[in-house]
Amino acid sequence: MGCNLAIAGVTGAVGQEFLEILEERDFPFDSLKMLASSRSAGKKIEFKRKTYIVEELTKNSFKGINIALFSAGASRSKEFAPPAVEAGAIVVDNSSAYRMDPDVPLVIPEINPQAIAQHKGIIANPNCSTIIGIVPVWPLHKANPVKRMVVSTYQAASGAGQSAMLELEEQTREILAGKKPTCKAFKYQIAFNAFSHDSALQPNGYNLEEIKMVNETRKIYDCPDIAITCTCIRIPVFRAHCESINLEFTDPITPDQVRDLLSTAMGVTVLDDREHNRFPMPIDASGKDDIFVGRIRQDESIPENRGINIWVAGDQLRKGAALNAVQIAEKLL
Amino acid sequence: MGCNLAIAGVTGAVGQEFLEILEERDFPFDSLKMLASSRSAGKKIEFKRKTYIVEELTKNSFKGINIALFSAGASRSKEFAPPAVEAGAIVVDNSSAYRMDPDVPLVIPEINPQAIAQHKGIIANPNCSTIIGIVPVWPLHKANPVKRMVVSTYQAASGAGQSAMLELEEQTREILAGKKPTCKAFKYQIAFNAFSHDSALQPNGYNLEEIKMVNETRKIYDCPDIAITCTCIRIPVFRAHCESINLEFTDPITPDQVRDLLSTAMGVTVLDDREHNRFPMPIDASGKDDIFVGRIRQDESIPENRGINIWVAGDQLRKGAALNAVQIAEKLL
Numbered sequence: 001m002g003c004n005l006a007i008a009g010v011t012g013a014v015g016q017e018f019l020e021i022l023e024e025r026d027f028p029f030d031s032l033k034m035l036a037s038s039r040s041a042g043k044k045i046e047f048k049r050k051t052y053i054v055e056e057l058t059k060n061s062f063k064g065i066n067i068a069l070f071s072a073g074a075s076r077s078k079e080f081a082p083p084a085v086e087a088g089a090i091v092v093d094n095s096s097a098y099r100m101d102p103d104v105p106l107v108i109p110e111i112n113p114q115a116i117a118q119h120k121g122i123i124a125n126p127n128c129s130t131i132i133g134i135v136p137v138w139p140l141h142k143a144n145p146v147k148r149m150v151v152s153t154y155q156a157a158s159g160a161g162q163s164a165m166l167e168l169e170e171q172t173r174e175i176l177a178g179k180k181p182t183c184k185a186f187k188y189q190i191a192f193n194a195f196s197h198d199s200a201l202q203p204n205g206y207n208l209e210e211i212k213m214v215n216e217t218r219k220i221y222d223c224p225d226i227a228i229t230c231t232c233i234r235i236p237v238f239r240a241h242c243e244s245i246n247l248e249f250t251d252p253i254t255p256d257q258v259r260d261l262l263s264t265a266m267g268v269t270v271l272d273d274r275e276h277n278r279f280p281m282p283i284d285a286s287g288k289d290d291i292f293v294g295r296i297r298q299d300e301s302i303p304e305n306r307g308i309n310i311w312v313a314g315d316q317l318r319k320g321a322a323l324n325a326v327q328i329a330e331k332l333l
Numbered sequence: 334m335g336c337n338l339a340i341a342g343v344t345g346a347v348g349q350e351f352l353e354i355l356e357e358r359d360f361p362f363d364s365l366k367m368l369a370s371s372r373s374a375g376k377k378i379e380f381k382r383k384t385y386i387v388e389e390l391t392k393n394s395f396k397g398i399n400i401a402l403f404s405a406g407a408s409r410s411k412e413f414a415p416p417a418v419e420a421g422a423i424v425v426d427n428s429s430a431y432r433m434d435p436d437v438p439l440v441i442p443e444i445n446p447q448a449i450a451q452h453k454g455i456i457a458n459p460n461c462s463t464i465i466g467i468v469p470v471w472p473l474h475k476a477n478p479v480k481r482m483v484v485s486t487y488q489a490a491s492g493a494g495q496s497a498m499l500e501l502e503e504q505t506r507e508i509l510a511g512k513k514p515t516c517k518a519f520k521y522q523i524a525f526n527a528f529s530h531d532s533a534l535q536p537n538g539y540n541l542e543e544i545k546m547v548n549e550t551r552k553i554y555d556c557p558d559i560a561i562t563c564t565c566i567r568i569p570v571f572r573a574h575c576e577s578i579n580l581e582f583t584d585p586i587t588p589d590q591v592r593d594l595l596s597t598a599m600g601v602t603v604l605d606d607r608e609h610n611r612f613p614m615p616i617d618a619s620g621k622d623d624i625f626v627g628r629i630r631q632d633e634s635i636p637e638n639r640g641i642n643i644w645v646a647g648d649q650l651r652k653g654a655a656l657n658a659v660q661i662a663e664k665l666l
Contacts, residue, residue: 205630227634297538
């Protein structure tokens, strides 16, 4: 019945969020091993009134571990997840390393918890912008299949890690002091600016963030023919992503039906107050578990009332990463 | 041959930009009258090495004026544009007051300069997000009619005036100092945040900014059946708007054709460097005349290669407001 838990990448932005969420949810464990790169080994971390010493992540880190939460980047997942599985651990991996592997379930517990049972040692956590966009669309898609989605994202700095969040703050201070902003974590200025997502561009002109949204949605929804197009943009916000989502459904649908379906949906909070022009904002979602949804309206540009626009906000570090992985681990127990 | 010029609302963000642009373009005038509300009357403004004293905008301000550039808000345009016309002036109005009036041409010089000739004293300047979005789409639409546009905006504070730009700066300082941000110009926090556009919500759930984009585009393109849906969002940027635009065309079209059409288009600069992940940003467009266009890609979610995604950035105060109005005035001369 016990669970020996390991966290790989514990000193990163998502790693720190793992600890917050494990404590908040009182996740049951017998032992906890904190792992990170050699650079962070030896660092002390207080957790639940106990002091842990960060150990270096190696191939031998996983003896006796039951569940390992990984958020140390795709190359480290590729190197250390297989030995972790070999040692008997189940790996919940937050990186992109295994998401599209046909042998690895890609899971959002509100959508496809049944996929967890098919794991062969590794379960993949989807990309943040995929999770935040498709959790609220799922109850609509189940009721009336989505034929096409057009998504534009408004993504926070946190998706690029702690150094990017610090860079947003530092650049902002520099600009307010009349100085030239220093770009290190991002190639281009993030403070008081916006830019096309910093992931690698592919030959078709889409960046990897956009391609993840298309491929991961099809896998999670088990719907290989859903049409999706996506434009991913970074804006100067710390830790919550927003998305403008245009939906074409198979059959007619009204904003009231959407509101009804979302009002009882798992992991979703409807915030759609037209009277006060009060809709989801990054600061609403920051530190919260739910995805917030508003601006629910008929899209008159799609015939037969089959079009709906929505606007969503979700915490990139929580539901976009650490929370979703912990929810998967809870299902494993 | 002479032109006696008046500027109504000269002390506002757009009014100040009028002066910049008139000087840069060496706009020819014999006399210049600077008008604003009684609050600003008496204020001194240096322009082209001469000191002007701001006069109060009244119904009697326009004797002998040939061209009056208005940017003092819709209610002042409604009050003072008719007496200006009666006094013999041609009014180029930057407000929403007359845009949808069938007797008033709504003009973007790159698109429908011929409409200017139909004026009866007033010519309307379109809304900023409309101009910035549809200038680059026009050369594509002429070559291959656009059937449907899905637009998501990333709008700067400047659209809400000087006080909103100052508020973005002040709130940012407050947050960095650990204080609660003060909201006055905007109802909700703009610093390190994003929110649904602050214009009035209509019964169908769309705000006025979104409705302007739909109606103004149809009027300027003279294309009442073009299908448009729009989600307008403010982000913490000072003075340039960005827009993510998804286009469905009548016939097949390739990204190369789009690039070719835009490379010779008036008022447009293509910035589409996939190799360096270098695409238009607000800081590129700020202070510039052109609309910058990048992220030109085929949208595979539309059949028969009839879909294209683009990403644009344009200066809200220049092409989105003052520059477009001055260009109209130049055509009048």
